[in-house]
Each structure stands twice: as structure tokens, then as C-alpha cells.
Amino acid sequence: MIAFHRLAAAAVLSLSVAGPVLAQTPAAPMLDAAAIKRDVEVLSGDAYAGRGPGEVGEEKTLAYLVEQFAAAGLQPGGQNGGWFQDVALTRYQRDNASVSIRLNGEIQPLELVRDLSVTSMHIGQTRIEDAGLVFVGFGVDDLGWDQFAGADLTGKVAVVLLNDPDYASDVGPFNGRNRSPQGGLGAKKRAAFARGAVAVLQIHQFETASWPWQQIANSDPDPKFVRGPAPERGVDTSGAIRWEAAVDLFAKAGFDLPALALSAREQAFRAVEVPGVTLSTEFSIAASPMVTRNVVALQPGTDRADETVIYGAHWDAYGIGPADDRGDRLRNGAIDNGIGTATLLEIARTYAKALAPRRSVLFIGYTSEEDGLLGAYEYANAPLRPLETTAAVFNLDPHLALPMTRSLELIGAGRTGLEVDLARVAAGQGLSIEAEHDPAAGWYGRSDHFTFAEQAVPTVYFRAGSDLVEGGTTRGMAMIRAYNSQHYHQRTDEFDPAWDMAAAAQEGTVAYLLGREVADSDRWPNWNEGVPYRARRDASAAARD
Structure with missing residues (x-):
């Protein structure tokens, strides 16, 4: 096809x-x-x-x-x-939001809007405390690929790249340069939450997104919408981190994020736990x-x-x-x-x-x-x-x-x-x-x-x-x-x-x-x-x- x-x-x-x-x-x-x-x-x-x-x-x-x-x-x-x-x-309105990332217990100089965003359509209070991070590449679990293999995501945050492994390739199983359904955040969330993750954090890079971080920053406090009445949702927390901030954070934890991102374009890639790095967030959602x-x-x-x-x-x-x-x-x-x-x-x-x-x-x-x-x-x-x-x-x-x-x-x-x-x-x-x-x-x-x-x-x-x-x-x-x-x-x-x-x-x-x-x-x-x-x-x- x-x-x-x-x-x-x-x-x-x-x-x-x-x-x-x-x-x-x-x-x-x-x-x-x-x-x-x-x-x-x-x-x-x-x-x-x-x-x-x-x-x-x-x-x-x-x-x-x-x-x-x-x-x-x-x-x-x-x-x-x-x-x-x-x-x-x-209409879902987020209020009283806070988010922080720690490395070996020390809070990192990352700020909501400037470096991070967070959202959910789970009505009521959401609280995640010191959840560990696992880098799962593009978060693909389809067409014979499983970038979650070997990882225990229970109670953790799945960190994913935006788009799919073929985004820079003329050919490939994920429709080459044309973005595939597997490249959407929805598919990544479903796969991560099915494995016990409490949140999905997507790394935002202009190269893979086509829009700048400022768009994420502008939209972070905005209400979100769905058609029809509010559906019942369980775990639904997701967010984004600016590429430059993620590169710096991974480097402090001993990882080369650009190299990891390159390796995630290969089928042999497997998830990598990022030891010592934890995420906490708290906010409320009214519908x-x-x-x-x-x-x-x-x-x-x-x-x-x-x-x-x-x-x-x-x-x-x-x-x-x-x-x-x-x-x-x-x-x-x-x-x-x-x-x-x-x-x-x-x-x-x-x-x-x-x-x-x-x-x-x-x-x-x-x-x-x-x-x-x-x-x-x-x-x-x-x-x-x-x-x-x-x-x-x-x-x-x-x-x-x-x-x-x-x-x-x-x-x-x-x-x-x-x-x-x-x-x-x-x-x-x-x-x-x-x-x-x-x-x-x-x-x-x-x-x-x-x-x-x-x-x-x-x-x-x-x-x-x-x-x-x-x-x-x-x-x-x-x-x-x-x-x-x-x-x-x-x-x-x-x-x-x-x-x-x-x-x-x-x-x-x-x-x-x-x-x-x-x-x-x-x-x-x-x-x-x-x-x-x-x-x-x-x-x-x-x-x-």
C-alpha cells in the first residue's frame, strides 16, 4: 500500500x-x-x-x-x-499545576511553560510523586517493533520521542517520511498506560514536530476539549519537555540523548531506564x-x-x-x-x-x-x-x-x-x-x-x-x-x-x-x-x- x-x-x-x-x-x-x-x-x-x-x-x-x-x-x-x-x-480546565524533576533528589532548574508542560483529562485531582523515568524511544509497539521490551513501567513515566522511527527516512515500515498513526501521542499513551506507566512525557523537538516549543508554552494553560459528554478516564497524564532541556537533563544523568534518539530509529532499540531521575506533578482538572x-x-x-x-x-x-x-x-x-x-x-x-x-x-x-x-x-x-x-x-x-x-x-x-x-x-x-x-x-x-x-x-x-x-x-x-x-x-x-x-x-x-x-x-x-x-x-x- x-x-x-x-x-x-x-x-x-x-x-x-x-x-x-x-x-x-x-x-x-x-x-x-x-x-x-x-x-x-x-x-x-x-x-x-x-x-x-x-x-x-x-x-x-x-x-x-x-x-x-x-x-x-x-x-x-x-x-x-x-x-x-x-x-x-x-471543556477541561487545569488549575493549580506544579511539576518538578529531581536528579538524585536535587530539584532541577526546569519550569512549567518554559521547559515543561502537563495535562490530563482525568477529572479531579492528579498527584504523581517521584516517579522514575524510562526512555522508550518513539514508544512504538506495532509492526513487529516493541520499544518497551524489557522495561518495567509500573508506576513510572514513559519518556518518548515525538513522531515515528521513519520520520527522516524515505522508506520504512512506518510510511517513510509521512507521519504514521504510530507516531501520534495517542498511540504512545495507550501502549505506555497498558504497561503500567503513570504518565507519558514527550520530548519536543522542532525537527520531529514542525512547530516550535513556544506553541506548547502558549497552549499549556489553555483548556482542552472533547466532543460530547465527559468520558470516564483513568490514568491520562501526559506532558512535554523541551528538547534542549531534555538533552541537558539526560547528560547530567550520564546519557547522550541525541545518540539514544538516533538508536531509537532502529528496530533493535530497547527501553532505557534513567536512574536517579524522578518526576512529580500535581494539578486538578474541572470539566x-x-x-x-x-x-x-x-x-x-x-x-x-x-x-x-x-x-x-x-x-x-x-x-x-x-x-x-x-x-x-x-x-x-x-x-x-x-x-x-x-x-x-x-x-x-x-x-x-x-x-x-x-x-x-x-x-x-x-x-x-x-x-x-x-x-x-x-x-x-x-x-x-x-x-x-x-x-x-x-x-x-x-x-x-x-x-x-x-x-x-x-x-x-x-x-x-x-x-x-x-x-x-x-x-x-x-x-x-x-x-x-x-x-x-x-x-x-x-x-x-x-x-x-x-x-x-x-x-x-x-x-x-x-x-x-x-x-x-x-x-x-x-x-x-x-x-x-x-x-x-x-x-x-x-x-x-x-x-x-x-x-x-x-x-x-x-x-x-x-x-x-x-x-x-x-x-x-x-x-x-x-x-x-x-x-x-x-x-x-x-x-x-
């Missing part, structure tokens, strides 16, 4: 470079870059208070989105003939119910109106938090995901100005993406229109403000036939398809379209690429690296009047044209052979006859 994905991805990339002359002269986008910029400025303004779900910014954000959809001439597509879909969540909302607008179809094409973007950012050293309490989310939301609005306006499509089109502003794709999961698990007759889902989560580009970046290549259509439509706009910049970051599983993929609805996720008309990939990649390391999920993700939204308009134009093709056709996109979702999609074929 993995080999097939790579072959399919290679085929798409080869198609995209078949017309290099076109790629040098991108067409002017259909979508209005100035309109996108105006909406980004509004949505990321301080008046919207960082667009935090359940906070003061939510109602203002929802009102603006409804106002814009209605002004474009779209109809309500939500519950009970309205504009919204309710998303019931449980409370809340309701947030997706915004849903409808462009009705004509002769195939019972069938659906979906465009979506998450409207939420991180809202209000503790003040930084400038006194700023807001993470405004101008790029993430003000640009995606603004592009969604402009695509909706473009549909509304054109002849009605054959299939109906939904435009969804998802809530709580930053909390775990929760709004999209709500729709995907409680759809307002049948998923069996939803032809395709397009996701707008661009992650950068770029000027005019010659390329689009395809995330998670090799999965659906839509990728071939994407390459063709992009070429018509003078754009090539470039390979995913950082597959180890796991972007495919970190944005809203993934919730639909899990329900077997064909999706394709792409965003503006790095080959800029002025400056090429050198300038483009420098801009991408700067944003990811300095602004992603931070208070500095703020609107800049100097931004050029040309690339967002290009990305949105291709999304409009590709989605319009699907909306005007009677064909049904599907997953490629060998992709796990294919069998489930095929099983619902009778609904599409």
Missing part, C-alpha cells in the same frame, strides 16, 4: 511538470485577492478576540460569516433551516459542558441537487490567553486560519455569481479545529447531507500569506484520483504541483478534511506552493520556514497590511474550478486502489447508482 501511494504521487507530480512553459507564467486568479485580504483583516482584528470557541469572539465571528454568506445570496444549510450546526463539547457551532451555507444544485460537494475552512483560532511580554493576550490567527476562512467566503461568492451547479455545494466554517478537528468531526459523524452522496471535500487551510506563485503544494499525495484532476486544473492556471515540503509533520491528518477521509469521502488537500514568481523556491521556502518557526499558533500571527494575497486567490481559484467540475458532473471521485478508505467507499456504491 505504501509503495502504491508513492507511485501514485510520483505520477501526479510527473503530470504537473509536463507543461513547464505554463508553470512560468501563472494566470491571473479568478478570485479577488483584495476581497480575501479585507476579510482577513476583519476576522483577525482585536475586536474578534482571537476567535476562540466558547469565548467572546465566537458570536462576532459567526455573525460576520452569516452576514457574508447571506449577502452573497447563499441559503442557510444548517440544522432546522438555520445557518448553524451545534457542536457539543466538554464543564459547552456548545460551539459550525456555520453552514448552501448553494442549491439543479438536476443533481441531492448530491453534495463540500468546501470547508476552520474559523477558530486560539482566542484569549495569558499576556505575553508585550501585554498581548490574543492569538489572532490571521494566517491560521483567517486566510482559509476568507478564501472560503470568496469561493462562495464566486459560486453565487455563476449559474447554479448541478450538485448542491455546502460551505462550512468549522469550529474547534485547533482543539482536535472537533467541528469537522461533528459534521463527518452527524452529517447534514448524506456522506454516501457527497462527491468530494475541499479543505482551505493554507498556512501562509504568499505573493504570486507558480506552484501548489499537494498534501498527502497518492490517495485519490482527484489529484490527477488537480494537476490538470492547476496546469490550466499555469501552476505546477510540488511535493509536500515536510511530510514528517503529518499535515494530512492535522486538518479538517481528514475527518471526512475517515468516513471514506474523497478529499484532496493542497495549498499555495513555494515557487514564487519573484524569488522562486529560495524566497518561498524562507518565508514558510520563518512563519512556522516564529508565528505559527503564536500571538505574532497578526494581520500585516503589506501582505499580498495573490497566492491565496490562486489556491482558491483552483479549488473553485476543480470543485466546480465535480459539482457539474455525474461522476464520482474515488480513493485509489490500495488506499484503506477505498473498500468502505465502494461498499456504499448503491447509494450513488
Whole structure:
């Protein structure tokens, strides 16, 4: 299956470079870059208070989105003939948290937020006292690997690396550079807790994560959320430690952490106890119910109106938090995901100005993406229109403000036939398809379209690429690296009047044209052979006859 994905991805990339002359002269986008910029400025303004779900910014954000959809001439597509879909969540708030690490009984100079974070969804009081540390590599127990072998984790803290053993390899059992399910914290926690661990401490390194420690620091005091009522949870404590702090701690204990991390990429690696090092933490968790909302607008179809094409973007950012050293309490989310939301609005306006499509089109502003794709999961698990007759889902989560580009970046290549259509439509706009910049970051599983993929609805996720008309990939990649390391999920993700939204308009134009093709056709996109979702999609074929 993995080999097939790579072959399919290679085929798409080869198609995209078949017309290099076109790629040098991108067409002017259909979508209005100035309109996108105006909406980004509004949505990321301080008046919207960082667009935090359940906070003061939510109602203002929802009102603006409804106002814009209605002004474009779209109809309500939500519950009970309205504009919204309710998303019931449980909010977990941590209070009175402390955490300390000792080496041979001596407290180490490590601080919560600066060096460490800790969380849990176990309601009530959590207290761990002087639990020993065991380094278990990437915490993998699957596909013939067992990095816990020989270790007694009873009453101890499992220290794990972020990602999986293949994160820096082109090939391997864990999907090469593409992050695998085994690389997620959830899989590591399940394996460690099943062996008696009382907590999991993940070592955070930019190289394996793709986001900086400051994002962890910003989010440490934030509430956490799950869909639905609070589940019963037993042991659930997890946290993170900054790479540099972990390297220093391990060195004091007589271990070379970089060397251990390198050895953990081999199947022969076995867990290592870190003698003399203990962790203590204490905090309380209170849970409370809340309701947030997706915004849903409808462009009705004509002769195939019972069938659906979906465009979506998450409207939420991180809202209000503790003040930084400038006194700023807001993470405004101008790029993430003000640009995606603004592009969604402009695509909706473009549909509304054109002849009605054959299939109906939904435009969804998802809530709580930053909390775990929760709004999209709500729709995907409680759809307002049948998923069996939803032809395709397009996701707008661009992650950068770029000027005019010659390329689009395809995330998670090799999965659906839509990728071939994407390459063709992009070429018509003078754009090539470039390979995913950082597959180890796991972007495919970190944005809203993934919730639909899990329900077997064909999706394709792409965003503006790095080959800029002025400056090429050198300038483009420098801009991408700067944003990811300095602004992603931070208070500095703020609107800049100097931004050029040309690339967002290009990305949105291709999304409009590709989605319009699907909306005007009677064909049904599907997953490629060998992709796990294919069998489930095929099983619902009778609904599409």
C-alpha cells in the first residue's frame, strides 16, 4: 500500500511538470485577492478576540460569516433551516499545576511553560510523586517493533520521542517520511498506560514536530476539549519537555540523548531506564459542558441537487490567553486560519455569481479545529447531507500569506484520483504541483478534511506552493520556514497590511474550478486502489447508482 501511494504521487507530480512553459507564467486568479485580504483583516482584528470557541469572539465571528454568506445570496444549510450546526463539547480546565524533576533528589532548574508542560483529562485531582523515568524511544509497539521490551513501567513515566522511527527516512515500515498513526501521542499513551506507566512525557523537538516549543508554552494553560459528554478516564497524564532541556537533563544523568534518539530509529532499540531521575506533578482538572457551532451555507444544485460537494475552512483560532511580554493576550490567527476562512467566503461568492451547479455545494466554517478537528468531526459523524452522496471535500487551510506563485503544494499525495484532476486544473492556471515540503509533520491528518477521509469521502488537500514568481523556491521556502518557526499558533500571527494575497486567490481559484467540475458532473471521485478508505467507499456504491 505504501509503495502504491508513492507511485501514485510520483505520477501526479510527473503530470504537473509536463507543461513547464505554463508553470512560468501563472494566470491571473479568478478570485479577488483584495476581497480575501479585507476579510482577513476583519476576522483577525482585536475586536474578534482571537476567535476562540466558547469565548467572546465566537458570536462576532459567526455573525460576520452569516452576514457574508447571506449577502452573497447563499441559503442557510444548517440544522432546522438555520445557518448553524451545534457542536457539543466538554471543556477541561487545569488549575493549580506544579511539576518538578529531581536528579538524585536535587530539584532541577526546569519550569512549567518554559521547559515543561502537563495535562490530563482525568477529572479531579492528579498527584504523581517521584516517579522514575524510562526512555522508550518513539514508544512504538506495532509492526513487529516493541520499544518497551524489557522495561518495567509500573508506576513510572514513559519518556518518548515525538513522531515515528521513519520520520527522516524515505522508506520504512512506518510510511517513510509521512507521519504514521504510530507516531501520534495517542498511540504512545495507550501502549505506555497498558504497561503500567503513570504518565507519558514527550520530548519536543522542532525537527520531529514542525512547530516550535513556544506553541506548547502558549497552549499549556489553555483548556482542552472533547466532543460530547465527559468520558470516564483513568490514568491520562501526559506532558512535554523541551528538547534542549531534555538533552541537558539526560547528560547530567550520564546519557547522550541525541545518540539514544538516533538508536531509537532502529528496530533493535530497547527501553532505557534513567536512574536517579524522578518526576512529580500535581494539578486538578474541572470539566464543564459547552456548545460551539459550525456555520453552514448552501448553494442549491439543479438536476443533481441531492448530491453534495463540500468546501470547508476552520474559523477558530486560539482566542484569549495569558499576556505575553508585550501585554498581548490574543492569538489572532490571521494566517491560521483567517486566510482559509476568507478564501472560503470568496469561493462562495464566486459560486453565487455563476449559474447554479448541478450538485448542491455546502460551505462550512468549522469550529474547534485547533482543539482536535472537533467541528469537522461533528459534521463527518452527524452529517447534514448524506456522506454516501457527497462527491468530494475541499479543505482551505493554507498556512501562509504568499505573493504570486507558480506552484501548489499537494498534501498527502497518492490517495485519490482527484489529484490527477488537480494537476490538470492547476496546469490550466499555469501552476505546477510540488511535493509536500515536510511530510514528517503529518499535515494530512492535522486538518479538517481528514475527518471526512475517515468516513471514506474523497478529499484532496493542497495549498499555495513555494515557487514564487519573484524569488522562486529560495524566497518561498524562507518565508514558510520563518512563519512556522516564529508565528505559527503564536500571538505574532497578526494581520500585516503589506501582505499580498495573490497566492491565496490562486489556491482558491483552483479549488473553485476543480470543485466546480465535480459539482457539474455525474461522476464520482474515488480513493485509489490500495488506499484503506477505498473498500468502505465502494461498499456504499448503491447509494450513488
